[in-house]
Amino acid sequence: MFRPRVVLRLFAIQRILLRHGLDEIVRATHLYRPLSWVRRLAPGHGRAYSEDESLGSRLRMALVELGPIFVKFGQSLSTRPDLLPADIATELAKLQDRVPPFSGEQAQQIVETALGRPVSEIFSRFDVEPLAAASIAQVHTAALESGEEVVIKVLRPNVRTNIEADLEVLYAMARLAERFWSESRRLRPVEVVGEYEKTVLDELDLMREAANAAQLGRNFDGSTKLYVPTVHWDYCRPTMLVTERIHGVPVADTTKLAESGTDFKRLAASGVEIFFTQVFQHNFFHADMHPGNIFVDVSNPAYPRYMAVDFGIVGTLSSRDQHYLAENFLAFFNRDYHRVAKLHIDSGWVPPETRLDELESAFRTVCEPIFNKPLSEISFGQFLVRLFRTARRFDMEVQPQLILLQKTLLNIEGLGRQLYPQLDLWETAQPILEKWMTDRLSGRAVLGRLREQLPDLSETIEAMPQLLQQLVQQAADGQLEIRVRDPAMAALERQIAADSKRRYVTASGTAILIAGTLWIGFAANPAWLGWALVASAAVLLWRARPRALTGRRNSRGKY
Numbered sequence: 001m002f003r004p005r006v007v008l009r010l011f012a013i014q015r016i017l018l019r020h021g022l023d024e025i026v027r028a029t030h031l032y033r034p035l036s037w038v039r040r041l042a043p044g045h046g047r048a049y050s051e052d053e054s055l056g057s058r059l060r061m062a063l064v065e066l067g068p069i070f071v072k073f074g075q076s077l078s079t080r081p082d083l084l085p086a087d088i089a090t091e092l093a094k095l096q097d098r099v100p101p102f103s104g105e106q107a108q109q110i111v112e113t114a115l116g117r118p119v120s121e122i123f124s125r126f127d128v129e130p131l132a133a134a135s136i137a138q139v140h141t142a143a144l145e146s147g148e149e150v151v152i153k154v155l156r157p158n159v160r161t162n163i164e165a166d167l168e169v170l171y172a173m174a175r176l177a178e179r180f181w182s183e184s185r186r187l188r189p190v191e192v193v194g195e196y197e198k199t200v201l202d203e204l205d206l207m208r209e210a211a212n213a214a215q216l217g218r219n220f221d222g223s224t225k226l227y228v229p230t231v232h233w234d235y236c237r238p239t240m241l242v243t244e245r246i247h248g249v250p251v252a253d254t255t256k257l258a259e260s261g262t263d264f265k266r267l268a269a270s271g272v273e274i275f276f277t278q279v280f281q282h283n284f285f286h287a288d289m290h291p292g293n294i295f296v297d298v299s300n301p302a303y304p305r306y307m308a309v310d311f312g313i314v315g316t317l318s319s320r321d322q323h324y325l326a327e328n329f330l331a332f333f334n335r336d337y338h339r340v341a342k343l344h345i346d347s348g349w350v351p352p353e354t355r356l357d358e359l360e361s362a363f364r365t366v367c368e369p370i371f372n373k374p375l376s377e378i379s380f381g382q383f384l385v386r387l388f389r390t391a392r393r394f395d396m397e398v399q400p401q402l403i404l405l406q407k408t409l410l411n412i413e414g415l416g417r418q419l420y421p422q423l424d425l426w427e428t429a430q431p432i433l434e435k436w437m438t439d440r441l442s443g444r445a446v447l448g449r450l451r452e453q454l455p456d457l458s459e460t461i462e463a464m465p466q467l468l469q470q471l472v473q474q475a476a477d478g479q480l481e482i483r484v485r486d487p488a489m490a491a492l493e494r495q496i497a498a499d500s501k502r503r504y505v506t507a508s509g510t511a512i513l514i515a516g517t518l519w520i521g522f523a524a525n526p527a528w529l530g531w532a533l534v535a536s537a538a539v540l541l542w543r544a545r546p547r548a549l550t551g552r553r554n555s556r557g558k559y
């Protein structure tokens with residue numbers, strides 16, 4: 001099922017997990033179920049943790065030992081409080097994506113290969129000592145011939161190959177978990193790895209990051225609240241990104257911000273405002289909003305301005321999702337759970353046959369406790385977490401873009417509250433949301449949308465008479481056929497296909513078994529051929545055995 005390299009890596013992972021006392025995971029994913037005895041024989045799985053270490057911190061240490069891609073995976077899991085218990089998420093959030101830098105000479109080499117010229121011909125200065133290093137890229141400072149200070153982000157050598165190899169292993173584990181672990185119905189490990197894969201692979205194309213930076217810069221052109229460094233396109237390649245160097249105070253350095261007299265209230269509120277503007281007005285949001293990527297320009301401390309870097313991950317929502325999200329927020333703050341439930345059904349987020357009253361009651365149960373606090377302390381992020389957790393029970397497939405949004409919102413709120421604990425999120429967000437809703441429903445906006453759809457609409461109208469004529473003709477000829485894609489039907493089709501394959505394999509196995517037995521019985525030569533036939537028959541028959549009888553059945557009823 002898995003390639004030998006993956007199996008070997010899985011063995012190594014098992015050893016590390018066991019050393020950190022994570023037997024639970026090994027058992028849940030049934031890593032090496034058929035070879036469980038190997039586990040007992042496996043040398044050197046001495047325990048590397050003390051008894052009072054929490055599950056979260058053991059998991060964190062195991063991930064560090066497993067390497068940078070697993071660390072990044074852990075970080076991305078830490079932003080999923082809808083999936084993980086809070087204590088584990090908090091532990092994983094401590095993971096640092098800091099790895100030893102690769103040599104500056106190597107970085108210089110990559111730059112020279114990408115641009116096809118020696119560094120000395122391109123830059124008036126290139127600092128070999130890196131400014132920062134992470135698992136995917138590292139950053140160097142330099143100056144252009146014009147004297148402008150820039151930063152150069154360079155992808156790590158072989159990063160794509162390494163990431164793809166680790167992703168294969170992560171997928172293997174997720175599939176094992178999906179097959180053997182009852183919790184996987186709720187946690188959907190393969191889907192989680194899939195989302196991670198998408199973001200991490202996107203980060204490997206620095207041209208894409210450059211384009212994101214440029215778009216965000218355009219959206220905030222002239223803004224007093226957010227500054228985005230300029231992209232130096234002439235020097236950008238898929239493996240390198242060159243942007244203007246910014247000089248701001250790291251947002252986490254609150255001491256320095258305080259010393260310079262920063263207006264924290266304004267700073268915190270503008271963070272929330274920027275986020276809602278990105279999501280609802282621009283429909284383009286920076287989705288990697290952790291403090292390491294945010295700086296503050298305090299040249300005018302009464303009106304501090306954010307400066308963002310690192311544009312590898314951005315999100316956009318479909319206008320439908322945008323609309324339903326805004327409506328959900330507003331309905332939630334009016335405690336109108338009936339509306340929240342109805343929105344979920346109307347938007348198609350949950351299947352149409354979902355019972356409205358049950359969904360409404362579930363939302364009430366999880367959201368009502370949030371309102372125990374004063375309005376100013378209510379967290380939008382927590383609300384989304386609870387919403388998605390509940391909706392998932394009702395078979396909502398939470399879209400990756402909404403997950404990104406949830407994650408970013410939690411980051412922004414965390415940041416805002418750290419800067420100014422009394423920050424009233426609702427006070428800041430409500431006017432933006434309401435304005436967006438009114439603008440959207442205004443006559444002009446509706447007309448605008450209609451005009452956008454007009455070309456499509458007119459084509460459909462033009463084609464209509466002909467389509468109708470065809471339809472009537474087909475109906476008259478008795479050839480009208482309507483195809484229905486029903487998931488239950490598709491499952492039945494798959495089941496029938498699997499059954500007939502099994503019957504075929506069983507018949508072949510039996511035939512080979514008879515041949516083998518006859519061969520041995522008549523002492524035909526060569527003798528090993530008879531045994532080989534019997535052995536292959538045994539393998540075939542074993543694989544085609546009716547699984548229901550073995551009683552191994554996972555939570556989804558698959559065998």
Ligand SMILES: Nc1ncnc2c1ncn2[C@@H]1O[C@H](COP(=O)(O)OP(=O)(O)O)[C@@H](O)[C@H]1O
Nearest residue numbers: 132134137139151229243244245246292309310
């Ligand atoms: N334009 C810039 N000006 C100044 N410092 C920068 C700039 N871009 C990145 N940095 C610094 O380099 C670090 C890493 O860059 P970043 O783009 O966040 O890479 P990564 O994707 O590895 O996190 C940032 O946290 C910041 O300290």
Ligand SMILES: [Mg+2]
Nearest residue numbers: 292293309310
């Ligand atoms: Mg960063």
